[in-house]
Amino acid sequence: MSTLFWIWMAAVVAFLIMELATPTLVFASFVVGAVGAAITATLTDSYLLQIAVFAIISIIMIPLTRPLACKITKPAPQKANVDALIGRTGVVTKKIDAAQDVGQVRVEGQVWQAVAEEVIEAGEQIRVDEIRGARLYVSRPKQEQ
Secondary structure (H helix, E strand, O other), rough: OOOOOOOOHHHHHHHHHHHOOOOOOHHHHHHHHHHHHHHHHHHHOOOOHHHHHHHHHHHHHEEEEEEEEHOOOOOOOOOOOOOHHOOOOEEEEEHHHHHHOEEEEEEOEEEEEEEOOOOOOOOOOEEEEEEEEEEEEOOOOOOOO
């Protein structure tokens, strides 16, 4: 076996390690390209032909592996606990008045201390904008036009 074959096989191993570190299937395309170049190295000593085979196979494999990569990667984790309340709507149970630092809301069946930039009367709908400590920062929901 020629030295170029072993260089391509070392590239295969290096690309495999990179693929395992970053599971995006981009480096898997390079693995297949390097294997093709290693096979070409056993047939010819032309390093330009080997590089061309590597490049062509890798370029062809990248768009072919993209749908598979999208299927096997996990979506972003869903928000949990209090973070899941952000963006939810609720009802004011005790008038929210920023000047007096009072107010309560019910969101998802739970009662929270609430703060708003404006006065919001009991019974009105609110939207949770932010959570700091044990207080919800709320506002009136935007009216769709």
